[in-house]
Amino acid sequence: MLKTYKTLNTYVTNALDAAFPEESANAKQHGQVIDPQLGRATKAEFGDFQINGVFALAKIFKQSPRAIAMAISKQLQVNDDFNNICLKPEIAGPGFINLTIKENYLKSEIAAQLNDNRLGVPIVQPQNPKETLKPIVVDFSSPNIAKEMHVGHLRSTIIGDSIARILEFRGYPVLRLNHVGDWGTQFGMLITYLKLVAPHALTTANAIDLGDLVAFYRKAKERFDNDKEFQSSSRNEVVKLQAGDQESLKAWKLLCDQSRKEFQKIYDRLAVKLTERGESFYNQYLKDVVDDLNSAGLLTTDNGAKCVFLEGIIGKGGQSHPVIIQKTDGGFNYSTTDLAAIRYRLSAAPIGDGAHRLIYVTDAGQANHFSGVFQVAKRAKWIPKGCRIEHVPFGLVQGDDGKKLKTRSGATVRLKDLLDEAIDRARHDLEQRLREEGRKEDGHFIEKVATTIGIAAVKYADLSQNRTTNYQFSFNRMLALQGNTAPYLLYALVRIAGINRKGVQYNPSVMELDFKEPQEWNLIRELLKFDEVILEVEEELLPNRLCNYLFELSQVFNRFYDQIPILNTTEPIRTSRLSLCRITSETLKVGLNLLGISTLERM
Ligand code: ARG
Numbered sequence: 001m002l003k004t005y006k007t008l009n010t011y012v013t014n015a016l017d018a019a020f021p022e023e024s025a026n027a028k029q030h031g032q033v034i035d036p037q038l039g040r041a042t043k044a045e046f047g048d049f050q051i052n053g054v055f056a057l058a059k060i061f062k063q064s065p066r067a068i069a070m071a072i073s074k075q076l077q078v079n080d081d082f083n084n085i086c087l088k089p090e091i092a093g094p095g096f097i098n099l100t101i102k103e104n105y106l107k108s109e110i111a112a113q114l115n116d117n118r119l120g121v122p123i124v125q126p127q128n129p130k131e132t133l134k135p136i137v138v139d140f141s142s143p144n145i146a147k148e149m150h151v152g153h154l155r156s157t158i159i160g161d162s163i164a165r166i167l168e169f170r171g172y173p174v175l176r177l178n179h180v181g182d183w184g185t186q187f188g189m190l191i192t193y194l195k196l197v198a199p200h201a202l203t204t205a206n207a208i209d210l211g212d213l214v215a216f217y218r219k220a221k222e223r224f225d226n227d228k229e230f231q232s233s234s235r236n237e238v239v240k241l242q243a244g245d246q247e248s249l250k251a252w253k254l255l256c257d258q259s260r261k262e263f264q265k266i267y268d269r270l271a272v273k274l275t276e277r278g279e280s281f282y283n284q285y286l287k288d289v290v291d292d293l294n295s296a297g298l299l300t301t302d303n304g305a306k307c308v309f310l311e312g313i314i315g316k317g318g319q320s321h322p323v324i325i326q327k328t329d330g331g332f333n334y335s336t337t338d339l340a341a342i343r344y345r346l347s348a349a350p351i352g353d354g355a356h357r358l359i360y361v362t363d364a365g366q367a368n369h370f371s372g373v374f375q376v377a378k379r380a381k382w383i384p385k386g387c388r389i390e391h392v393p394f395g396l397v398q399g400d401d402g403k404k405l406k407t408r409s410g411a412t413v414r415l416k417d418l419l420d421e422a423i424d425r426a427r428h429d430l431e432q433r434l435r436e437e438g439r440k441e442d443g444h445f446i447e448k449v450a451t452t453i454g455i456a457a458v459k460y461a462d463l464s465q466n467r468t469t470n471y472q473f474s475f476n477r478m479l480a481l482q483g484n485t486a487p488y489l490l491y492a493l494v495r496i497a498g499i500n501r502k503g504v505q506y507n508p509s510v511m512e513l514d515f516k517e518p519q520e521w522n523l524i525r526e527l528l529k530f531d532e533v534i535l536e537v538e539e540e541l542l543p544n545r546l547c548n549y550l551f552e553l554s555q556v557f558n559r560f561y562d563q564i565p566i567l568n569t570t571e572p573i574r575t576s577r578l579s580l581c582r583i584t585s586e587t588l589k590v591g592l593n594l595l596g597i598s599t600l601e602r603m
Pocket of ligand 1: 139141142143144179180181338341360362
């Protein structure tokens, strides 16, 4: 009910101005904010919306809250357009004003939603109709070549994909960028080591698999840490690679391809689309970063390294913290690449992406890195007016025991194994349920349902947590049919599909909808919140808000379904209820799709 909210907000603001013309004007002249603070009601018994600003106004106007509430309420009722939407305002407690939407109005809103495949969610329009919308960059997933993709990358992939989907649904052009770690000293070590122990891996495609590559990398790192000679040859390799040596480049490409293939398997299983633009892409722009920072007067040389000292961030020993831009040996850092990336992403095409919002989805451990890099970008004046740049941090993935997620033997969990296990367990639960219900289904059905539920459970468990907290990974919890889980939501959809399969034909457009029961009104009210939830997630980038909404909707729907008849009732009630079933199923489908979750007709 975004539109309704905006309309009401105008009415309430006008009523306030009309009730206190002098006081309002006076306060505004003194730069005070006069805001009635219209929001959603915090409890159903308070109606639909609530005016929360009365107490603040009482202080500014030096009058009692109750007098202010009465005056606003009186003014509102003078407005017939307001009266068409709301019942008489109710003053609650010492000065809250509760607004309840009229049933007739709700009915017309839900009828409109029934014929709207966007379910009330508006498409963004460019501010100037002659311009096109500027893209949003979502930088997510971003694993590292020659290293295993770990659960942190899985979280980034799932959260980033959902954010990208929501922004796409709103109509923004989204660049889904996979900023893979494909550059830097690790390649020097790896190539040097492989030259010694497995030279064919550097010249032949797919000569080794990623598991081996990861093991080689580990050994190379060990050797690097303990062997001076190995260190200097590794550094030479990096220099050769960065200078564009053909042989080194070829080896590098082979190694990247190898990892890329493994990453892609995971993305395919998760149905996540990404455009790879790794760190190496920005290599050509690193020099510009140094030049820009230099001419902006931000660079300081410290012990031979070029750095920018951060403002407001004090490190150990009371010294300001530096972002190192170029090391003493001339090499560049992770930060330098990120600076080049910001500069490129915010520069207008054809030089750059011309984006207006940059979103980085990584673990909270990188918060300092990003705050430093963002500060440098700001001081270098690379962030045009109106552009936003945000780090979207998330907490750690922990095991059932609250410690870092590990396998029973203590090794790091491989993503492939994790997804396999979710699916295996979903299959096991399904087979047990089929036995209990005496149902027979073929292998194809079982595979499809188990895969859908297994992947959905992993994604939903992650998304339904507030991302900023650590999250405890538990197969049992995420696969439960009860509670705020994927199977619960999928099951609500299956119930509705079941009603539709009973061969019902209905065409609500030829009939006036008719509702009387509280279960119907509760469901209608819940359905009409969808647009607000989507816009909130767009703003705050918290997909758990969408999860909570879908869970709440399923619960309200299940009460409706359990407590009042749908098919066995007379017209026009039957069609009216079936219409609510239809919008509920559309909303759940669209909502789950925005979380990257596929749905089922039967399970
Ligand atoms: N490769 C990094 C990691 O594995 C994540 C990169 C995130 N994106 C960025 N632009 N820094 O931790």
